[in-house]
Amino acid sequence: MASNPLQLLAELLQSGRANPAISLKRLASSSFYDLQYRMFVIAATFEIHSKQFGLQQRRIGAARLKLLQFVACRPWLMPIVRNWSEAEHDPQTLLHSSQRLRRGFIADSMHDDVVDLLVARNILVRLGTGTHLASGANVDLLAKLHLAGVEQELFSAERRILQELLDVRVTSNMLEGW
Amino acid sequence: MIHLTAIEVYGTSDAGRFAGALKLSLGLQVVSARNSYGKSLAMTALAWCLGIEPIFGIPDNDPSCFPEAVREELELLGHPSARVFSSECSISLAHEDGRSLRLIRAIKGDSSTVRIEEQASGGKIKKSKLIARRQTMQDEHGGLQRFLFEWLGWPREEVTTFRGPLAEIYLENLAPCFYIDQDEGWTNLQALQIGRYGQQQIAEIAVEYLLGATDAIKARVMRQLAAQKSFVLRETARTVAERISMTCLRHGWQVAWSGHGSIGDIMARWSSRTLSEALKQDAEVDLTARRITLNERVELLRRALTEGPIDSSNISAPSEASQRVVELKRRRHSLNNELHTLRTQCEHARELVVSLEHRIHSAQDLLRFKTTGVGRLDHMECPTCHRDLDPATFALSEQSEESISSHIEALKRDRELMSKNVQSLEANLVSASGKLQDLDTEFRDAERALITVTRAIGTIREQIAQIAAELTAAEREIDRILEISNEIDDLQTTVNRWLREARSVTQGETIAPDLQRRRDEFVNNLRQYLTALGHSAVRSGNEALVTLDEQYIPYLGTRRLRSLGSASDQSRLVAAYSLALSAASKNIGGLHPGLVILDEPLQQNPDAPHRELFLTFLSQQLAREAKFQTVIFTWLPDADIARLQEQGTKVITPDGDHFLQLIKSPAQVNQ
Numbered sequence: 001m002a003s004n005p006l007q008l009l010a011e012l013l014q015s016g017r018a019n020p021a022i023s024l025k026r027l028a029s030s031s032f033y034d035l036q037y038r039m040f041v042i043a044a045t046f047e048i049h050s051k052q053f054g055l056q057q058r059r060i061g062a063a064r065l066k067l068l069q070f071v072a073c074r075p076w077l078m079p080i081v082r083n084w085s086e087a088e089h090d091p092q093t094l095l096h097s098s099q100r101l102r103r104g105f106i107a108d109s110m111h112d113d114v115v116d117l118l119v120a121r122n123i124l125v126r127l128g129t130g131t132h133l134a135s136g137a138n139v140d141l142l143a144k145l146h147l148a149g150v151e152q153e154l155f156s157a158e159r160r161i162l163q164e165l166l167d168v169r170v171t172s173n174m175l176e177g178w
Numbered sequence: 179m180i181h182l183t184a185i186e187v188y189g190t191s192d193a194g195r196f197a198g199a200l201k202l203s204l205g206l207q208v209v210s211a212r213n214s215y216g217k218s219l220a221m222t223a224l225a226w227c228l229g230i231e232p233i234f235g236i237p238d239n240d241p242s243c244f245p246e247a248v249r250e251e252l253e254l255l256g257h258p259s260a261r262v263f264s265s266e267c268s269i270s271l272a273h274e275d276g277r278s279l280r281l282i283r284a285i286k287g288d289s290s291t292v293r294i295e296e297q298a299s300g301g302k303i304k305k306s307k308l309i310a311r312r313q314t315m316q317d318e319h320g321g322l323q324r325f326l327f328e329w330l331g332w333p334r335e336e337v338t339t340f341r342g343p344l345a346e347i348y349l350e351n352l353a354p355c356f357y358i359d360q361d362e363g364w365t366n367l368q369a370l371q372i373g374r375y376g377q378q379q380i381a382e383i384a385v386e387y388l389l390g391a392t393d394a395i396k397a398r399v400m401r402q403l404a405a406q407k408s409f410v411l412r413e414t415a416r417t418v419a420e421r422i423s424m425t426c427l428r429h430g431w432q433v434a435w436s437g438h439g440s441i442g443d444i445m446a447r448w449s450s451r452t453l454s455e456a457l458k459q460d461a462e463v464d465l466t467a468r469r470i471t472l473n474e475r476v477e478l479l480r481r482a483l484t485e486g487p488i489d490s491s492n493i494s495a496p497s498e499a500s501q502r503v504v505e506l507k508r509r510r511h512s513l514n515n516e517l518h519t520l521r522t523q524c525e526h527a528r529e530l531v532v533s534l535e536h537r538i539h540s541a542q543d544l545l546r547f548k549t550t551g552v553g554r555l556d557h558m559e560c561p562t563c564h565r566d567l568d569p570a571t572f573a574l575s576e577q578s579e580e581s582i583s584s585h586i587e588a589l590k591r592d593r594e595l596m597s598k599n600v601q602s603l604e605a606n607l608v609s610a611s612g613k614l615q616d617l618d619t620e621f622r623d624a625e626r627a628l629i630t631v632t633r634a635i636g637t638i639r640e641q642i643a644q645i646a647a648e649l650t651a652a653e654r655e656i657d658r659i660l661e662i663s664n665e666i667d668d669l670q671t672t673v674n675r676w677l678r679e680a681r682s683v684t685q686g687e688t689i690a691p692d693l694q695r696r697r698d699e700f701v702n703n704l705r706q707y708l709t710a711l712g713h714s715a716v717r718s719g720n721e722a723l724v725t726l727d728e729q730y731i732p733y734l735g736t737r738r739l740r741s742l743g744s745a746s747d748q749s750r751l752v753a754a755y756s757l758a759l760s761a762a763s764k765n766i767g768g769l770h771p772g773l774v775i776l777d778e779p780l781q782q783n784p785d786a787p788h789r790e791l792f793l794t795f796l797s798q799q800l801a802r803e804a805k806f807q808t809v810i811f812t813w814l815p816d817a818d819i820a821r822l823q824e825q826g827t828k829v830i831t832p833d834g835d836h837f838l839q840l841i842k843s844p845a846q847v848n849q
Contacts, residue, residue, distance in 0.1 A: 028584040028585035029577060030537070030541075031541040031544045031582055031585060032537075033575070033577070034575075034576060034577045034582070035574045035576045036544065036548065036576060037540070040547070073540070076532050110574070113572045113573050116572050117567065120567055120572075121558050121559070121561065122561040138561065145555055149547070154543040154546060154547050155540065155544075155547075156539075156543075
């Protein structure tokens with residue numbers, strides 16, 4: 001039995017007299033699943049969207065961070081978020097407009113893993129029941145990461161979307177249940 | 179060829195009239211005078227009278243290239259600061275055929291004109307006044323350069339510019355090859371060449387012009403024009419092909435008519451078949467045959483309507499008309515569905531291309547981020563136990579640079595595929611829309627026919643109404659076919675026009691037959707002068723390695739001569755280049771004016787060994803017996819002057835401390 005799902009699929013097809021040709025060399029995992037990329041996007045989201053908390057800390061809603069970083073990685077979702085935000089008062093339209101976004105968003109478990117790592121490193125800390133994330137003792141690492149990206153003009157599309165998202169009203173109602 | 183016979187500068191000041199004159203003759207002469215004597219003033223007067231002051235980087239008619247001595251204040255004997263009221267300068271030129279010319283231009287005063295005193299061989303002096311700069315070449319009556327080109331017997335040649343319209347070769351483009359000034363002239367070959375006129379390859383053109391290779395210039399200009407035209411032709415081809423494709427798609431036909439590739443490729447493709455043939459081959463559409471068939475049908479219907487027998491028991495007309503409407507409605511519905519699907523697919527495909535673009539961009543940034551490593555969080559240390567946190571513990575992983583690179587490649591492949599899909603979907607959309615439009619027309623006709631047939635009373639009237647409706651529809655179809663045929667004919671005319679233009683561009687190239695001979699002569703002379711002047715990289719053994727590249731830049735073997743030898747060789751290279759060009763032109767009957775002016779060559783290398791090299795060159799036969807005029811402005815000590823004069827080199831040592839001197843009145847002379 002093959003361990004690779006594609007190999008498994010090929011075996012199944014062969015049993016049905018098909019002759020599949022599989023070239024695993026041409027397969028490469030998406031950069032969405034790279035730790036450095038996801039850390040940069042979280043850093044940029046936190047730097048741009050977090051708010052002052054107490055004297056020295058900054059914080060952001062955990063669900064808000066998850067939504068914003070998800071859209072930042074996928075700029076083509078921006079019109080959907082905008083429509084969703086604008087139609088937020090209409091339950092019928094709301095359901096329709098957010099459906100495509102919710103479908104991919106809920107399954108984004110990698111973000112939770114990256115946040116766990118950042119919390120373990122004391123870069124971020126969970127507040128209360130975990131509804132909010134605040135800056136930890138080592139948050140300067142996150143700021144440096146974001147600054148390096150800005151200076152080298154990296155991930156400009158992601159940063160642009162995060163800036164645009166500042167003008168989009170993301171209400172607690174939209175984030176409820178996440 | 180010509181030579182300078184005199185340079186004069188004169189004027190009036192509050193101390194009285196002042197003047198300075200330098201008499202020159204044919205061949206080599208060294209004008210030796212101390213620093214601040216006024217040698218550069220005489221040099222500048224030459225450029226000023228020829229109206230070529232833009233080579234100094236100043237605006238037209240701006241005398242700021244002159245020292246203050248001729249513009250504001252000068253030192254005269256007994257008057258340390260005499261104020262200048264007016265000043266002007268003149269140069270006298272003698273042509274080898276006996277004609278002579280004096281050009282006079284005001285320095286302080288109206289400098290926009292040049293006074294001309296033209297004398298034919300032994301004839302009367304003809305005086306005129308010409309415009310020094312503005313429209314100097316274009317003005318057929320008042321332009322100085324137009325006059326000078328005519329007097330010198332130089333042809334006027336057009337050259338291409340970076341701005342679009344053609345320009346001419348001006349005197350200030352040629353002067354940097356024979357006028358080497360002290361400030362800038364020695365810094366490079368043709369250092370004073372004008373770049374701001376935007377003439378393309380003007381340095382090469384100036385050399386070719388002076389060598390008399392005007393055919394080569396014409397060929398060069400034609401090549402440049404052809405290159406510009408080729409670009410326009412390629413753009414036009416793309417537009418025409420796009421128009422043809424869109425027209426065909428609008429009628430639901432897929433025709434391969436590409437405007438991509440080189441001019442030759444497009445010509446070959448477009449000449450191989452006409453548009454009508456392409457329609458027949460690719461879309462199985464023969465408009466002529468269709469028109470004939472329709473004409474025959476119209477004829478049959480007309481005959482049936484006017485004289486054919488009608489079966490009174492035939493009751494099928496209403497049902498046939500109705501059936502046709504139903505059938506067309508069904509087809510329209512199906513086509514509408516197809517269009518809707520295509521639109522959705524196209525929209526999704528476009529979205530996918532956008533997302534792929536973004537993903538490629540992100541992946542490329544990530545690769546750069548990983549490669550540079552700046553700001554990366556590589557070590558995730560536990561703040562409590564200070565051990566490295568393993569990302570795998572959190573079900574996280576990092577991708578290698580190779581993995582990201584292959585991901586980028588895969589994304590690019592996907593993007594290419596999707597872009598092609600989008601193109602194909604867009605083409606299908608246009609085609610389906612066109613088909614729907616035609617079907618709508620057909621459907622409307624059928625509906626009208628159905629209304630007429632159902633309103634008709636009796637089977638005979640029903641049949642007549644049906645035949646009449648069919649006749650109208652067929653005639654309308656003929657009109658439509660005619661319209662399309664005209665459209666195709668128009669497009670074919672555009673294609674034919676493009677082919678004619680493309681042929682004229684590809685056939686327009688000519689080869690200049692005598693350029694190589696002229697180049698060889700120039701190279702031979704350059705080798706001689708480089709050796710004679712003592713260029714440290716060129717010796718009598720290796721001078722055969724000296725060549726010129728396509729831009730007339732001297733090379734020794736595979737290395738540029740400018741980068742070889744010592745720094746002091748730069749001035750020797752400039753001098754050798756200018757002198758060799760003049761010598762070569764003289765030997766092959768080129769267009770060089772026959773004078774080379776070198777200002778202070780020794781100031782570039784004032785030390786004793788270089789001085790000795792230069793004096794040796796001046797004593798040599800090559801320099802002394804040159805068949806053109808060489809004027810060298812410098813200062814030599816008395817011993818060097820005596821040595822040169824002993825060896826037969828002409829040395830002019832002007833009187834007084836300064837070039838400009840007070841003119842004594844007759845009374846003062848008597849005293």
